Amino acid sequence: MAERVIYAMYDDDETLKTGAKKLVSGGVHISDVFSPFPVHGIDPIIGVKHTRLGIVAFMLGLTGLLLAVFGFKLLMIDEWPINIGGKPNFSLMENFPAFVPIAFEFTVLFAAHGMAIIYLLRNKTLPGMPADNPYPRTTDDRFVMEIRMSENHMAASEIHAKIKETGVIEIEEKDYVVIK
Amino acid sequence: MHKESAIREPLILGHKTYHDITEDVCRSIEGKAPKAWYIMLGIAMLVGLYGVGCIVYLLGTGIGTWGLNKTVEWAWDITNFVWWVGIGHAGTLISAVLLLFRQRWRMAINRSAEAMTIFAVFMAGLFPLIHMGRLWVGYWVMPIPNQFGSLWVNFNSPLLWDVFAISTYLSVSLVFWYIGLIPDFATIRDRAKSPVAKKAYSLLSFGWSGRAKHWNRFEIVSLVLAGLATPLVFSVHSIVSFDFATSVIPGWHTTIFPPYFVAGAVFSGFAMVQTLLLILRKGMKLEAYIHTRHVEYMNIVIMVTGSIVGVAYLTELFISWYSGVEYESYAFINRATGPYWWAYWSMMTCNVISPQLMWIRKLRRSLLFTFFISIVVNIGMWFERFVIIVTSIHRDYLPSAWSMFYPTWVDIGIFIGTLGLFFSFYLLFARYFPVLAISEVKTILKISGESYKNGTAPGHNDHH
Numbered sequence: 001m002a003e004r005v006i007y008a009m010y011d012d013d014e015t016l017k018t019g020a021k022k023l024v025s026g027g028v029h030i031s032d033v034f035s036p037f038p039v040h041g042i043d044p045i046i047g048v049k050h051t052r053l054g055i056v057a058f059m060l061g062l063t064g065l066l067l068a069v070f071g072f073k074l075l076m077i078d079e080w081p082i083n084i085g086g087k088p089n090f091s092l093m094e095n096f097p098a099f100v101p102i103a104f105e106f107t108v109l110f111a112a113h114g115m116a117i118i119y120l121l122r123n124k125t126l127p128g129m130p131a132d133n134p135y136p137r138t139t140d141d142r143f144v145m146e147i148r149m150s151e152n153h154m155a156a157s158e159i160h161a162k163i164k165e166t167g168v169i170e171i172e173e174k175d176y177v178v179i180k
Numbered sequence: 181m182h183k184e185s186a187i188r189e190p191l192i193l194g195h196k197t198y199h200d201i202t203e204d205v206c207r208s209i210e211g212k213a214p215k216a217w218y219i220m221l222g223i224a225m226l227v228g229l230y231g232v233g234c235i236v237y238l239l240g241t242g243i244g245t246w247g248l249n250k251t252v253e254w255a256w257d258i259t260n261f262v263w264w265v266g267i268g269h270a271g272t273l274i275s276a277v278l279l280l281f282r283q284r285w286r287m288a289i290n291r292s293a294e295a296m297t298i299f300a301v302f303m304a305g306l307f308p309l310i311h312m313g314r315l316w317v318g319y320w321v322m323p324i325p326n327q328f329g330s331l332w333v334n335f336n337s338p339l340l341w342d343v344f345a346i347s348t349y350l351s352v353s354l355v356f357w358y359i360g361l362i363p364d365f366a367t368i369r370d371r372a373k374s375p376v377a378k379k380a381y382s383l384l385s386f387g388w389s390g391r392a393k394h395w396n397r398f399e400i401v402s403l404v405l406a407g408l409a410t411p412l413v414f415s416v417h418s419i420v421s422f423d424f425a426t427s428v429i430p431g432w433h434t435t436i437f438p439p440y441f442v443a444g445a446v447f448s449g450f451a452m453v454q455t456l457l458l459i460l461r462k463g464m465k466l467e468a469y470i471h472t473r474h475v476e477y478m479n480i481v482i483m484v485t486g487s488i489v490g491v492a493y494l495t496e497l498f499i500s501w502y503s504g505v506e507y508e509s510y511a512f513i514n515r516a517t518g519p520y521w522w523a524y525w526s527m528m529t530c531n532v533i534s535p536q537l538m539w540i541r542k543l544r545r546s547l548l549f550t551f552f553i554s555i556v557v558n559i560g561m562w563f564e565r566f567v568i569i570v571t572s573i574h575r576d577y578l579p580s581a582w583s584m585f586y587p588t589w590v591d592i593g594i595f596i597g598t599l600g601l602f603f604s605f606y607l608l609f610a611r612y613f614p615v616l617a618i619s620e621v622k623t624i625l626k627i628s629g630e631s632y633k634n635g636t637a638p639g640h641n642d643h644h
Contacts, residue, residue, distance in 0.1 A: 036198065036367065037619040038395035051397045057404045075323060075332040084336045101341040101419050105348045108408050112352040116359060119401045120386065123394045125362060129387030136370035138390055139363070141198035180387065 004149040004156065005031075005176040007134050008163045009142050013039045016143040019166030020045045023145075026162050028154065032146040034138040053122075057115040064110025068103045072096075124180050132179035148176060184284075184627050191285055191624060193468045195631035195638070198622050205616045206368055208464045210377075213611055216463070224603035231597005234590050235310055243313045245590040252574050252585040257307045258423075259565040260595050263448070264304035264602075265346065265420055266441075266561060269413060270449025271297025272353050275360075276409035279402065284628055285477050287620040288469045291364075292460060293453045294357040295613070299605040300452070301350045303598040308342070310594070338422040345419040349412055356405045362388045363398070364614040417445040424568065431511035431572035434499070440492035444561060447485035447531070450478050451557035458551045460610060469616055472545050479544040482557065486535025489564075493532060511572055519584060520571045523563050530560020 010016040017039060020030055030046040033039065043050070073092045076082075076099075081089050088094040120126055138144050147159060156173060163171055196204075238245050248255055271294035278286035309318050321343045323333045333340050365385035372378040388394070418438035425437040454475065461470040500512040515524045534556050538544040575582045609615070631637040 033392040034390050035392070035395065036202075036390060037363075037622040038399055039392070040623075042392055043396055046392060048392050048396055051393075051400050053397055053400050054404055057408075061408075071323065072335055076335050080332055082334070084334055087336050089336075095336070098336040101338075101415065101422070102335055102344045104411070104415060105341075105344040108352060108412050109344075109348045112355060112405055112408050115401060115404060116355045119359070119397055123388075123397060125386035125388050125394070127383055127386055131366060131369065131382070131385065131387045131389050133366075133370070133389035133391075139367040139370045139388075140202045 003176040004173060006147040006149070006156065006159060006163070007170075007172045007174070008145040008147065008166070008168045009135065009170040009172075010144070010167065011142060011169050012167075013037075013143055015167045016145065017042055017045065019163075019168065020145065022166055023147075023162055028147060028159055028162060029151045030145050031148040031151055034133045034135075034144045034146065036139050036141060036143075039143065053115055053119060056118055057111045060114035061107045061111030063114075065103055065107040067110070068099075068106035072099045072103075130179055150176075184633070186633060188628070189473045190630035190633050191288065191469075191473065191628040192621070193471055193630050195636065196468065196625060196629055198625065201616075201621055201625065202367055202371070202618060204466065204468070205364075205614050205618050206371060208610070209368060209612060209614065210371070210373075214463070217607065217611060221604060221607045224600045224607060227600025228597055228604050229600070231594055231600055234593035234597055235306075238310060238590055238594065239313075239315055243311070245588060247586045247588045247591055249583050249585070251576055251581050251583040252570055254573065255570050255585045256566075256587055256591045256595060257311045259562065259569050260598065261304050261307035262420055262441075262565045262569075263562050264300045264307070264598065265417065266445035266448045266565075267452045267558075268297045268300035268304060268349075268353075268449065269417060269442075269445035270453045271295070272349070272356065272409050272413050273446055273449065274453070275356065276406040276413065279406040280410060283477075284624050285474050287617055287624055288466075288474055289453065289457060289478075290620075291357075291360065291613075291617045292457060292610075292615050293449075294353065294360075295609045295615075296452060296456055296606060297353055297449070298350070298357060299602050299609075300449075301346065301353065302605070303602050305346055305350065306598065308346075338419065338426050341419045342423055345416045349416045352405070352409055352412060356402075356409055359398070359401060359405070360617055360620070361613065362386055363390060364618045366390065367618050368614065414442055417441045429572055429576075430505070430507040431500075431515070431568065433508075434496060436492055436495060436499075440489065440496075443485045443488035443492065444531075444564060447482060447489055447535070448558060448561035450482050450485070451554040451561070454478055454482075454550055454554035455558065456606065458547055458554075460615060464610065464615060466616065469621060472547070475547060475550050476545050479538045479550055479553075482553075483535045483538035483544070486531060486538075486557070490532040490535070493528065507577070510575075514575055515567055515571045518571065518575070520567065520574070523567050523571065527560055527563040527567050530556050531564060534560070 008019075010019065013035065016033070016035075020033070020042065023030060024045055033042055033046060035042075042048075069092070072095070076095065077089060077092050083089065087098060133139060134144060134146070135142060145163075147163075149156060152159060160171060160173075246255070246257065271290070274286050274293045275290040278290070309315055312318055321333060321340065362385055365381050366388035369378060369381035369385045372381055418441065421437035421441035424432040425434060427433060457470055458475070461467055497512055500508045503509075515521075534553050537549075537553065543549050570585050574584060626632045629637070
């Protein structure tokens with residue numbers, strides 16, 4: 001039998017948040033929330049962990065910086081030193097003040113682009129990808145909770161009853177389809 | 181949810197719901213374009229095409245078609261380059277710096293300001309490229325392995341720093357802008373009726389669905405990109421100023437250049453944002469989202485940065501005398517009283533006097549006056565770059581080499597052409613892209629919407 005899922009639709013972010021709090025304390029596990037904008041404070045309620053993308057950006061920035069310094073050393077000091085306007089180029093450190101701008105730009109270049117690419121990959125949002133929000137209005141003014149039955153050890157009717165107490169405007173139960 | 185002081189002016193006027201915001205922004209994308217849009221786009225594209233024609237002629241014939249000579253070997257090309265890069269500073273400043281400072285008024289203007297930034301940097305990047313004369317070897321500025329005997333690019337050169345700064349700035353701004361656009365494209369996709377629009381916006385929205393985890397990542401990515409873009413904005417114009425400051429030309433060789441250029445860039449960028457937004461808000465009926473208060477905030481930025489620029493002019497003038505270097509002194513006397521005095525005094529009037537009028541509350545809240553001043557500032561900032569570049573080099577150390585610069589029709593054609601291209605891009609953006617950050621504006625609706633602040637919103641009961 002296909003997995004069942006309950007979608008509970010709200011028309012206000014605050015109602016959704018207080019509703020989610022009530023459901024979670026009542027033992028319901030909320031699998032996901034679809035919203036037209038970031039609902040602040042929903043993550044700890046439904047148990048979404050904080051993203052580690054910030055750390056990724058830092059490491060990528062460091063990679064860019066090291067690569068730039070390695071490039072300066074190889075190209076301007078070791079392989080092909082050129083005397084330009086008498087600027088000292090006997091060692092990397094001596095010549096480094098002139099390399100600071102590009103070292104900085106490289107750091108930013110790597111951190112920004114690397115993080116953006118990983119962000120898109122992790123979200124599975126890439127050109128040509130299909131969308132999987134259950135209702136088109138979740139990108140307009142509707143907020144939808146996704147409650148998958150496989151993640152809950154409660155009868156569907158019991159969950160329905162609990163949701164009805166939260167100011168919901170629409171409840172729908174259907175087969176769960178994985179789009180991506 | 182954050183609370184905002186009751187005495188603060190609301191950022192969204194009247195009563196709006198989340199759905200109203202979607203409707204207001206999508207209306208112009210989904211409806212038919214007004215006749216005025218077609219007329220403006222037609223004119224802009226014609227002018228842009230003329231510019232492209234001039235560029236083709238330039239590339240086919242050579243840099244000799246510009247009015248440059250042995251003494252003035254940099255003129256309109258670099259002036260236009262610096263002017264466009266300067267304009268391209270407002271967008272990322274608004275979206276990045278103001279994000280870090282949690283300025284909510286940025287949300288109504290950041291999308292269109294960033295679009296303006298990107299198009300302006302496109303125009304800026306064009307000038308150094310065509311100045312190479314041989315566009316097809318433009319890739320030589322990249323450090324790529326080659327067969328010319330291990331000949332690498334010169335990492336000591338400010339011109340190469342510029343290559344890296346501008347390309348990093350352009351690509352990072354583009355990424356920042358697009359990541360913000362993805363959720364809004366998803367909104368348009370989910371509303372689209374025609375199959376072509378549905379397909380196009382599906383592709384553009386990358387399959388965004390607005391899951392809680394995705395929004396969590398979205399906020400961190402925006403914050404970190406803002407953190408990265410903030411020093412980037414300041415670095416770009418600092419590096420542009422190094423093109424001049426690291427040389428030994430009197431009038432260029434000054435340590436004041438980086439902060440002075442950055443302030444000037446923000447000054448001119450905000451002026452261009454005002455010019456465009458005042459038309460946009462009227463044409464697209466977004467008066468509820470971009471109103472007097474936003475204009476006033478931007479005018480304050482113009483006033484502050486304009487004052488910094490003014491102080492920098494006076495400091496330069498004082499130091500040229502105080503330094504006791506006669507070449508330096510002459511460069512400045514020549515600017516003010518030499519054959520280019522008219523350019524110098526236009527610059528002084530437009531950039532030093534006009535922003536000071538913004539101290540008067542009535543004037544900085546007047547939309548008509550703002551529009552007028554924004555154009556004055558843009559003209560003034562073009563003259564600033566012209567004055568710095570041409571008047572500093574047209575009379576060099578050797579009086580027998582002194583000369584003047586006169587632009588040719590190619591010089592003028594390319595400059596006017598970039599204006600045409602810029603406006604074509606901007607008009608296309610305004611028609612097909614969400615000009616307001618829909619998802620971001622929704623987050624401030626209940627905090628700063630007029631009807632929510634004074635409690636007249638129907639059905640809105642306070643949850644706190």
